[in-house]
Amino acid sequence: MILAAPVTEVTVFGLSSGAVYALLALGLVLIYRTTGVMNFAQWAIGLMGLVVYVVLTNLGVPGPVAAVIGMTSAVGGGVMAYRLVFRRITGSSQIIVILISIGIAQFFSSLAAFALGFEQFTRLQPWLPIVDWHVGSVAIRSSEIITTVTAIGVAFGFLLWFRMSRTGRALRAVAQNREAAMLAGIDAVRYSSIAWGIGSALGALALLLVLPHSAGEQGGLITVFDVTPFGTLLIPAFGAALVGGLVHLPMALVGGFVFGLSRELLVLAPQPWSEFRNSIAAILIVFLLLLRTERFFASRQELEALGG
Amino acid sequence: MRTEAVLEAAATAPAEETLTEGKEPRPRWRLTRAQLISAVALLGLAALPIPFGDFGFFVGQYALIYAIVGLSVVVVTGYAGLISLMPYSFAGIGAIVVGVAMASWGWPFWLALPLGAVATAPVAIFVGITSVRLKGLYLAIATLTFSNALGETFFKWDAATGGAAGWLVERPVVGPIDFGSDVSFYVLCLVALGLFVWMIEGLRTSRVGRAMLAVKDNELEAQALGINVYRTKLVAFVLSGLVAGFGGGLLALLLTTVTPSAFQSPLAEATSILLVTLVAIGGMDRAIGPLFGAVALVVQQQVFQGAEFFFAFVGIYAAVVLIIFMMYRPGGIVQAGKRLIQVTKERPALGLALWATILITNVGGSWLFLALS
Numbered sequence: 021m022i023l024a025a026p027v028t029e030v031t032v033f034g035l036s037s038g039a040v041y042a043l044l045a046l047g048l049v050l051i052y053r054t055t056g057v058m059n060f061a062q063w064a065i066g067l068m069g070l071v072v073y074v075v076l077t078n079l080g081v082p083g084p085v086a087a088v089i090g091m092t093s094a095v096g097g098g099v100m101a102y103r104l105v106f107r108r109i110t111g112s113s114q115i116i117v118i119l120i121s122i123g124i125a126q127f128f129s130s131l132a133a134f135a136l137g138f139e140q141f142t143r144l145q146p147w148l149p150i151v152d153w154h155v156g157s158v159a160i161r162s163s164e165i166i167t168t169v170t171a172i173g174v175a176f177g178f179l180l181w182f183r184m185s186r187t188g189r190a191l192r193a194v195a196q197n198r199e200a201a202m203l204a205g206i207d208a209v210r211y212s213s214i215a216w217g218i219g220s221a222l223g224a225l226a227l228l229l230v231l232p233h234s235a236g237e238q239g240g241l242i243t244v245f246d247v248t249p250f251g252t253l254l255i256p257a258f259g260a261a262l263v264g265g266l267v268h269l270p271m272a273l274v275g276g277f278v279f280g281l282s283r284e285l286l287v288l289a290p291q292p293w294s295e296f297r298n299s300i301a302a303i304l305i306v307f308l309l310l311l312r313t314e315r316f317f318a319s320r321q322e323l324e325a326l327g328g
Numbered sequence: 329m330r331t332e333a334v335l336e337a338a339a340t341a342p343a344e345e346t347l348t349e350g351k352e353p354r355p356r357w358r359l360t361r362a363q364l365i366s367a368v369a370l371l372g373l374a375a376l377p378i379p380f381g382d383f384g385f386f387v388g389q390y391a392l393i394y395a396i397v398g399l400s401v402v403v404v405t406g407y408a409g410l411i412s413l414m415p416y417s418f419a420g421i422g423a424i425v426v427g428v429a430m431a432s433w434g435w436p437f438w439l440a441l442p443l444g445a446v447a448t449a450p451v452a453i454f455v456g457i458t459s460v461r462l463k464g465l466y467l468a469i470a471t472l473t474f475s476n477a478l479g480e481t482f483f484k485w486d487a488a489t490g491g492a493a494g495w496l497v498e499r500p501v502v503g504p505i506d507f508g509s510d511v512s513f514y515v516l517c518l519v520a521l522g523l524f525v526w527m528i529e530g531l532r533t534s535r536v537g538r539a540m541l542a543v544k545d546n547e548l549e550a551q552a553l554g555i556n557v558y559r560t561k562l563v564a565f566v567l568s569g570l571v572a573g574f575g576g577g578l579l580a581l582l583l584t585t586v587t588p589s590a591f592q593s594p595l596a597e598a599t600s601i602l603l604v605t606l607v608a609i610g611g612m613d614r615a616i617g618p619l620f621g622a623v624a625l626v627v628q629q630q631v632f633q634g635a636e637f638f639f640a641f642v643g644i645y646a647a648v649v650l651i652i653f654m655m656y657r658p659g660g661i662v663q664a665g666k667r668l669i670q671v672t673k674e675r676p677a678l679g680l681a682l683w684a685t686i687l688i689t690n691v692g693g694s695w696l697f698l699a700l701s
Binding site: 058060105108109112113114115116118119120122123124125126127129130131133134245248249250251252255258259262266298299301302303305306309310312 | 405409411413458461462464465466468469470472473474476477480481593594595597598601604605608640641642643644646647648650651654655658
């Protein structure tokens with residue numbers, strides 16, 4: 021017999037972590053579609069933004085301001101990575117591109133480790149209000165609700181902008197056919213930079229939403245496990261992107277919630293099944309990979325253009 | 329003298345570069361120049377840690393074992409063109425199995441090491457089967473996921489891994505040789521690495537190895553040539569698992585304690601990245617590559633382990649070197665070294681100047697950092 025209260029609490033938590041996966045996944049898909057690079061450095065570039073946030077809040081800058089500056093610096097990191105490296109390797113084999121993107125991940129995570137000073141734990145100040153709301157017997161933390169709402173808002177705003185705005189149209193054109201877009205007078209390099217910038221900002225926002233609020237009222241912690249090239253959240257983010265075949269943005273958003281909810285809701289499952297909580301993401305990813313989800317969302321021609 | 333050298337180079341070059349049939353049979357007892365050079369290089373390498381004492385041998389063992397595990401990346405990525413981001417997980421299986429076999433069952437090390445290598449086979453076969461369906465990027469994500477899943481299942485299985493305490497492994501004493509001392513264990517690692525390099529380099533020109541290279545080049549063409557792509561990929565992963573598992577077993581013996589936490593996510597992924605990085609820097613498509621990469625990375629990493637600033641510096645340095653090599657010299661140090669030797673032959677003055685610059689920047693740089701820390 022499952023009580024109502026834990027179900028609600030767990031669902032809220034699942035939604036908030038799903039929203040974070042969705043943000044990471046949207047960034048991955050945007051960059052992959054526009055430039056054909058799977059950004060293994062998504063986490064590490066986001067980490068860079070978080071480090072800027074830590075440094076600024078320690079200096080006494082108010083949290084939300086520091087968060088915005090942190091996101092901006094992540095944009096800088098992403099655009100730099102594209103301009104200095106990925107722009108120059110178009111046409112290289114896919115292994116080379118993957119290795120370089122891993123190199124970028126290592127670069128930024130080492131930089132972050134250096135800036136954080138190699139502590140086992142680094143304390144983070146929260147920048148969202150943390151209050152426990154009690155509705156009947158259910159306790160819901162405000163930061164989780166804000167995280168979910170912010171992430172969904174940002175994601176929908178981004179999708180709408182991608183569909184409607186002039187820049188969004190140009191981005192879609194570059195994603196669909198780079199050569200044709202260039203012939204039509206679209207500056208592919210400029211729009212690829214924009215994609216890298218937005219993708220990195222989404223990554224930084226995801227980290228800024230989850231890590232500073234991970235430990236309740238004391239704020240949050242960055243552990244040594246977070247300061248690695250592929251932090252713990254990048255794998256579910258890959259899974260979320262795979263729900264959309266790595267190319268479909270709205271499905272990546274859905275995928276984020278699939279991964280977030282499945283992980284958290286398994287807590288409620290009876291004993292042998294709840295053990296799968298930590299490996300559910302891996303199981304789902306293998307399933308999605310073997311399903312080859314990309315063929316539902318992209319034509320063979322588009323996939324070949326992406327180098328797959 | 330000079331013409332002789334040129335003639336000999338001309339005679340040996342085709343055997344190395346292409347597979348021409350019907351070359352002159354050469355007397356068995358005569359060493360080729362390449363063999364002589366590698367023998368001298370091996371001896372030089374064996375002597376390299378001597379001036380640094382015990383610490384030098386410890387770092388040397390680390391580098392050699394990482395080079396052995398790196399060879400698994402050469403087989404699977406360099407030869408067969410399949411990207412694998414889980415070499416350290418394979419090494420972890422080898423290490424844990426050696427730990428169980430020696431600490432719990434009391435097996436001797438010469439039985440435990442092969443068992444550790446073979447124990448990777450089930451996972452390797454599974455990954456190999458997946459790699460038939462998944463290519464490039466998708467395989468990269470899959471192997472990353474497998475590494476994560478192994479960390480959540482096998483490496484959290486207390487009965488096998490010995491829990492948080494891990495397994496205590498004693499280094500063996502074989503006859504008069506006590507492998508408890510760092511010097512003898514270093515020599516053991518060196519011999520193991522030499523054997524593996526010899527085998528993996530031989531694999532490249534063997535039937536299976538050429539099939540792998542063909543699959544890497546173009547899968548459809550390889551199939552049209554009658555190569556069984558499915559079997560080739562499977563063999564590549566099983567071989568890479570064997571090598572990595574053996575290296576992992578040696579790592580267990582080196583550390584004398586095996587704890588599973590090193591193989592759990594995300595530390596396993598981070599170390600796998602380091603391994604792939606060092607292989608890519610050294611040169612993915614030749615068996616000697618990982619050794620160069622290990623010397624370039626692991627030595628720095630171990631030397632600067634204590635000094636935090638420099639430890640981060642090694643991460644940044646490794647990343648920058650990797651990116652620059654992949655952008656301009658994807659063949660790594662092996663390719664760059666070949667080009668440098670060629671330049672030295674054509675324009676000795678320029679070549680010598682380049683060698684001197686490399687030597688001075690490396691030695692001077694290391695000295696500067698050691699002096700500063």
